[in-house]
Amino acid sequence: MAAAIDSVCDYRQQLTTGASYTFNNYGSPNSYPIGSDCRWWVQGDVDTRVYLTCTIDIPLTSNCGGDKFRVSLIGDGTYFSDARNYCGLQTISLVSTRNTLAVEMYSTIYSSGGVFSCSIKAVRNPVTTTTPAPTCDCGWKQATRIVGGDDTGVHEYPSMAALLDNSILEVICGAVILNQRYVMTAAHCPTIVTMDKMSILVGGWDMSQVDSTKEYEVSNYWKHPQYDANTQINDIAIVQSRYLIAFSLDVGPICLPFIYEQYNFNYQSVTLLGWGQTFYNGPSSDILQKVNVQVTNNSYCQKMMPGNQITQAQICTYASGKDACQHDSGGPVIWQDSVSRRLYAVGVISYGLGCATNRPAVNTRVTSYLDWIVNIIQDYGFCMK
Structure with missing residues (x-):
């Protein structure tokens, strides 16, 4: 069924590539009207996708069955056939699958009201070259040819x-x-x-x-x-x-984790890569090394490292006897989507107390940036x- 959009709050915008736009709920800075149904439809240039970040504060209901903030990543502003529904107090970051995107704010007649604020930007898809990888691809992994130990395969990680x-x-x-x-x-x-x-x-x-x-x-x-x-x-x-x-x-x-912006990756297995030292103050490795570790929750990380401030913009990892080491800093913390098999950079290796101690390593959380x-x-x- 097509959305019954109110004509007083039905907005359309053509986006200039690279320019930032903001929009707020109808009635801002006050609450949106109860019983209202408003739409924002935006379109970028053909070679762009739309990047959306919103902070919403609307009534929280089971399955967002009451007031709902809806986003169509294909830009279906009529039926919202692919819509994702959001409610409560949260910040969301999403990326369209085409050069169009649609937002709907639906309010019931029983609503207590709410507000939201969004920023939006059209960004270009990658340029192609005379020696391209597959068009608009990221996070692929080569078939492994392991030489030994924790060595990676030859060009196993192209990123x-x-x-x-x-x-x-x-x-x-x-x-x-x-x-x-x-x-x-x-x-x-x-x-x-x-x-x-x-x-x-x-x-x-x-x-x-x-x-x-x-x-x-x-x-x-x-x-x-x-x-x-x-x-x-x-x-x-x-x-x-x-x-x-x-x-x-x-x-x-590598793929950036736009679609996993709300994930904390706690207890997920991730891979650290580097040519750094194979033990503390030891020799560096000629061959790219990999190690699989687990993401810990930040409260445990803070408990294990009481002298360090651990923020939500950091992501901690740990596995007994396994870690990044000196000169591995700056390398990626990689998570693999179990369905698409794509590799995502969810962290940047930052620091640890020694190498492979009984304390977690601290990395920068990419989704925060x-x-x-x-x-x-x-x-x-x-x-x-």
């Missing part, structure tokens, strides 16, 4: 990158590819060496064999503006390559899956 001190050809931190121009790492990493000595390495597996690797000069980097070097809170950075990174089956972007990431990398697009 893995490294920050290199090119004056001594040494890995200083891990990183992960977001698109053809940007990689993500920890905020404490880009300051280890001067920018003229730092480069981005992609396609790496065995660092003693450089035939398959490609090195790119760094042209800029952005540390999170609220990064605290003492607490390592907001330990996230974006590094820009001077030239386009050539994608192939062996080199390509999606807006900030998009604002930086959107000029070269990214794939939303």
